[in-house]
Amino acid sequence: xxxxxxxxxxxxxxTGGGLFSTGREKVxxxxxxxxxxxxxxxxxxxxxxxxxxxxxARLVARLEEPDGGRVIFEGKDITExxxxxxxxxxCEIQVIFQDTYSSxxxxxxxSSIVGEPLANFNMxxxxxxxxxxxxxxxxxxxxxxxxxxxxxxxxxxxxxRIGIARALALRPKLVVCDEPVSSLDxxxxxxxxxxxxxxxxxxxxxYLFISHDLAAVSYIxxxxxxxxxxxxxxxxxxxxxxxxxCHPYTQALLAAVPVSDPRLREGKELIVKGExxxxxxxxxxxxxxxxxxxxxxxxxxxxxxxNEVEEWHQVACHLSC
Amino acid sequence: MVDLSQTGGADTISSKTILNVRNLCTYFxxxxxxxxxxxxxxxxxxxxxxxxxxxxxxxxxxxxxxxLLGLIDPPGKIVSGEIYLDGRNLLGLSREELRRLRxxxxxxxFQDPMTSLNPVFTIGTQITETLTxxxxxxxxxxxxxxIEMLKRVGLPHPEKIIKxxxxxxxxxxxxRVMIALALSMNxxxxxxxxxxxxxxxxxxxxxxxxxxxxxxxxRAGVILITHDLGVVAELADEVAVMYAGSIVEYGDVYEIFDxxxxxxxxxxxxxxxxLGTKDEVLRPVQGQPPSLIDLPGRCAxxxxxxxxxxGCRAGVPPLEEIIPGHAVACHRVIAAKPEEVTLRxxx
Ligand SMILES: Nc1ncnc2c1ncn2[C@@H]1O[C@H](COP(=O)(O)OP(=O)(O)OP(=O)(O)O)[C@@H](O)[C@H]1O
Ligand code: SF4
Ligand SMILES: [Mg+2]
Numbered sequence: 001x002x003x004x005x006x007x008x009x010x011x012x013x014x015t016g017g018g019l020f021s022t023g024r025e026k027v028x029x030x031x032x033x034x035x036x037x038x039x040x041x042x043x044x045x046x047x048x049x050x051x052x053x054x055x056x057a058r059l060v061a062r063l064e065e066p067d068g069g070r071v072i073f074e075g076k077d078i079t080e081x082x083x084x085x086x087x088x089x090x091c092e093i094q095v096i097f098q099d100t101y102s103s104x105x106x107x108x109x110x111s112s113i114v115g116e117p118l119a120n121f122n123m124x125x126x127x128x129x130x131x132x133x134x135x136x137x138x139x140x141x142x143x144x145x146x147x148x149x150x151x152x153x154x155x156x157x158x159x160x161r162i163g164i165a166r167a168l169a170l171r172p173k174l175v176v177c178d179e180p181v182s183s184l185d186x187x188x189x190x191x192x193x194x195x196x197x198x199x200x201x202x203x204x205x206x207y208l209f210i211s212h213d214l215a216a217v218s219y220i221x222x223x224x225x226x227x228x229x230x231x232x233x234x235x236x237x238x239x240x241x242x243x244x245x246c247h248p249y250t251q252a253l254l255a256a257v258p259v260s261d262p263r264l265r266e267g268k269e270l271i272v273k274g275e276x277x278x279x280x281x282x283x284x285x286x287x288x289x290x291x292x293x294x295x296x297x298x299x300x301x302x303x304x305x306x307n308e309v310e311e312w313h314q315v316a317c318h319l320s321c
Numbered sequence: 322m323v324d325l326s327q328t329g330g331a332d333t334i335s336s337k338t339i340l341n342v343r344n345l346c347t348y349f350x351x352x353x354x355x356x357x358x359x360x361x362x363x364x365x366x367x368x369x370x371x372x373x374x375x376x377x378x379x380x381x382x383x384x385x386x387x388x389l390l391g392l393i394d395p396p397g398k399i400v401s402g403e404i405y406l407d408g409r410n411l412l413g414l415s416r417e418e419l420r421r422l423r424x425x426x427x428x429x430x431f432q433d434p435m436t437s438l439n440p441v442f443t444i445g446t447q448i449t450e451t452l453t454x455x456x457x458x459x460x461x462x463x464x465x466x467x468i469e470m471l472k473r474v475g476l477p478h479p480e481k482i483i484k485x486x487x488x489x490x491x492x493x494x495x496x497r498v499m500i501a502l503a504l505s506m507n508x509x510x511x512x513x514x515x516x517x518x519x520x521x522x523x524x525x526x527x528x529x530x531x532x533x534x535x536x537x538x539x540r541a542g543v544i545l546i547t548h549d550l551g552v553v554a555e556l557a558d559e560v561a562v563m564y565a566g567s568i569v570e571y572g573d574v575y576e577i578f579d580x581x582x583x584x585x586x587x588x589x590x591x592x593x594x595x596l597g598t599k600d601e602v603l604r605p606v607q608g609q610p611p612s613l614i615d616l617p618g619r620c621a622x623x624x625x626x627x628x629x630x631x632g633c634r635a636g637v638p639p640l641e642e643i644i645p646g647h648a649v650a651c652h653r654v655i656a657a658k659p660e661e662v663t664l665r666x667x668x
Contacts, residue, residue: 048521155609185377186548190592190605212521219594219603242597256526258551260595262574265555270530272523274477275491 001075003206004037004060004174010068011055025280029055031230032069034306037174042200042207044221044238046214046253048276052230053210057178060208061095062086073174091121094167098179100159104151110137110162111147117169136165139202141195157188161195168199176208181216193220214241214257223312226250229279229287232306236313244313246321248272249288286318294319339509339542340366340389345402347381347388350395354614358384358397360566363640364559366510366542373545373553373574376563377589379610382546385563386512389544390427391419406509425455428503428541430496432515437499438487444471444498445483448505455506470501475531493524500532504539511536514546529555550593554578562586565611565621568640572647582649584626620652628653 011030029052037043047053058064060071062078070079078089097103104113111133118129134144140161151159160180167175177196181189197220199205211217217224218238225235226249234247245251252272259265272291277283283290289299298318306316315321343363349356359381366372374382388399391411404411406426411419423429431437439447448470449463458466464483471479474497487495496516503511516532517525533556536543545556553560553574560577562570562585570583581587588606595601608625611617619634620626626633633652640650649655 048523157609186550186589187377187592187605188609190594190603191607193594194603194605214522215594215596218596219601252523254596256522257596258525258529258549259554260551260593261578262554262557263578268530270527273475273527275493275521275524 002036003039003041003074004208005072006036006056006060006069007034007072008069009033009056009059009066009071011052011059011064012067027279028230028282029279030059030066031282033227033230033232034069035225035232035235037206037208039173040200040204040206041223042209042221044217044224045208045210045227046212046217046224047227048212050229050276050279051227052279053212053227054178056227057095057176057208057210061093061176062089063095090117091170092172093174093176094170094172096160096163096167096175096177096180098182100151100156100163104159104162106151109148109150110142110154113151113162114147114165114169117166121170123170132169133165136168139168139199140165141191155188156184157191160184160192164192164195164199168203171203172205174206174208176210178210179212180209182211182213189216196220214253218242226253229276229282231287231316232314233288233317234315235306240313246309247315247317248292248294248319252291252293286316338365338367339407340544341403341405342385342389343403343405345385345388345404346400347384347393347397348400349397351614356613357566357616358613359388360613360616362402362561362563362566362568364561364568364571366544367558368509368542369537369540370558371536371543371545371556372559372561373547373557374561374563375547375550375553375589377548377610379613380563381566381613382548382563383514386429386514386544386546389510389512390423390429391416392423424451424508425506426508427510427512428506428508430499430503430511430513430516432518435487435495438495440487442486443483444485444487444490448483448498448502451502452505466505470505471498473535474498474501474504475527476501491524493520493528496520496528497531500528500535504535504541507539508541510544511539511541512544512546515548516545517552518547518549525552532556550589562589565616566613567621567637567650569622569650570648571640576644576647580644580647582643582647582654583651584628585622588625588627620650622651632656 009030010032012026013029014026033056045053059066070077081089114136115129115133118132133147137144137147142161181192200207209217209220218241221238223235224238224241225232228249234250236244245254255271271293274291285301286299286304289295296318304316304318306314308314309321345359345362347359349358362385364372374385376382387393389404393399445467448467452458452463452466467483468479471482476482476494476497517528547553557574560574561568564585570586581590592603592605594603606625611621618636620638623629623633635652638650638652638655640648641655642648643654
């Protein structure tokens with residue numbers, strides 16, 4: 001049994017009536033997404049802005065209600081949970097956000113922020129909670145002596161460590177990481193990526209790791225799922241990403257990653273042009289067809305489904321790999 | 322390459338460079354203390370070539386760019402240094418002279434074009450106005466030129482784009498408009514501060530691709546400011562690595578990537594995940610950059626440096642040319658020359 005199973009998940013938002021909108025338009029943020037996440041696995045979710053990554057994260061963590069589909073956690077359907085049951089689920093699934101400015105309460109000390117989930121769930125005595133907070137801070141590489149300080153006294157990287165400590169407080173099984181390193185400097189990004197890897201091993205965690213950075217995603221993940229306009233277009237093992245990816249969009253993303261050495265820039269060609277279309281009116285057929293360099297007639301009208309091409313490798317494309 | 326012994330005077334400056342910056346120091350006098358945002362920076366910009374200034378947040382990249390353009394406001398102040406544009410020292414110019422220079426001889430492209438485009442005018446109006454103002458082209462001729470410029474930066478349907486307002490364009494389209502605007506003046510120097518940082522990778526790839534062509538064609542000298550070594554590898558001819566307000570390594574882009582010598586540059590290169598390298602482990606530099614208030618009188622990188630030793634306390638290391646065309650500010654690298662230095666041998 002997989003730890004997490006997402007089945008046909010959908011979420012639509014009404015747009016807020018901009019200058020040209022009729023007020024009745026729907027953004028298809030997540031439009032029929034299915035995948036599984038195994039125990040102690042890290043599944044990376046990559047895609048460009050507006051493709052629905054963060055919406056998917058919030059749906060999985062049950063911070064939002066889906067408009068269709070199901071989320072199954074450890075074999076139990078959690079889509080409809082509410083009240084006390086939903087509270088209990090919060091012990092199992094935790095979230096780390098990109099923006100630590102809005103996700104950490106500026107008026108609370110680090111000790112209260114990290115200890116808050118423990119207090120909410122009455123985990124142990126006051127003293128035990130304090131001890132656990134110290135231990136958590138140490139685990140994420142922060143000085144426990146700084147527990148009485150406030151978030152603004154810390155740098156971006158340190159604030160992300162605080163967010164991680166809080167997420168770990170209840171010993172969750174699944175941690176949803178929504179762009180956890182995107183606003184950090186490269187050297188600090190690498191520190192946090194390494195910390196997340198270490199914690200996963202230490203505590204047997206599973207991650208759903210969301211990012212627009214293909215290289216970071218493939219570094220931390222076992223498998224990578226590529227999203228485009230509310231849909232998953234390809235899922236494959238990270239180690240195969242550079243060599244086996246066969247969806248034209250995945251290939252375009254790979255080609256768009258800046259080179260790591262100036263010698264590789266000569267003769268580099270562009271694979272796709274233009275920008276992703278508006279998710280209010282996604283194109284018919286394959287959503288990628290207007291930008292796809294290999295589109296055939298069928299792509300304009302028939303939407304491809306996610307098919308298994310080999311074990312652990314699924315592709316939604318009319319062309320064969 | 323910067324000849325660091327050269328301290329100024331138009332006649333001593335090589336005719337091959339457009340912009341020469343020498344010992345630039347820009348400080349901010351804040352209530353907490355003096356923030357030494359840019360602390361003795363020197364570099365040269367050549368026509369048709371791109372100098373990348375790369376460094377992490379707060380290292381002084383943007384303040385360097387703003388200093389060149391005379392855009393430092395109190396509590397900030399350029400406290401010393403020289404900036405020569407075609408041999409003329411800009412620090413001697415009046416505010417009005419500097420203002421005329423901006424947008425004409427020196428153009429700027431920012432990370433967020435929304436802040437530099439006027440929200441109440443169409444794209445067409447903004448471009449034709451700039452053309453009229455700086456080049457004396459007006460009316461139908463300006464409109465034709467505007468369309469042509471938008472086409473040049475890869476915007477499809479430019480005749481539609483000129484009728485739109487900035488908010489009706491995507492981030493990538495806005496950034497293309499900014500690049501078109503900047504280049505329309507045929508500037509001598511183009512300063513691009515994180516021009517693609519806010520964009521999606523596929524859009525970034527297109528803009529980098531187009532910029533490479535445009536820079537070649539227009540012969541402007543380009544200063545590309547970025548925190549992304551990938552963007553450096555895509556576009557730069559020369560590289561200046563900044564740390565805590567100073568350049569710690571400077572040289573040809575191939576040399577910097579093939580033979581990085583400063584411990585910070587090496588650590589940065591080891592911090593970026595790369596595609597296709599299996600089971601690689603990142604070895605990021607530990608700790609954080611220092612506060613720019615009360616910078617110590619020693620190497621600013623020492624607390625984070627793998628190779629730091631007692632000798633590293635002996636003053637701030639100067640940026641010294643170690644190999645022709647390759648300068649490094651590190652006591653240990655400098656002490657190890659003239660033998661073929663690699664830090665592997667130092668360690
Ligand atoms: N107006 C100001 N007042 C006080 N300090 C300032 C001011 N502007 C910049 N600084 C300081 O100058 C230093 C250099 O900032 P700068 O913006 O040049 O960094 P940067 O390298 O461009 O960073 P980033 O990658 O985040 O854009 C920072 O410590 C910053 O806090
Ligand atoms: S001078 Fe010393 S501390 Fe500074 S970078 Fe060189 S080896 Fe490291
Ligand atoms: Mg900046």
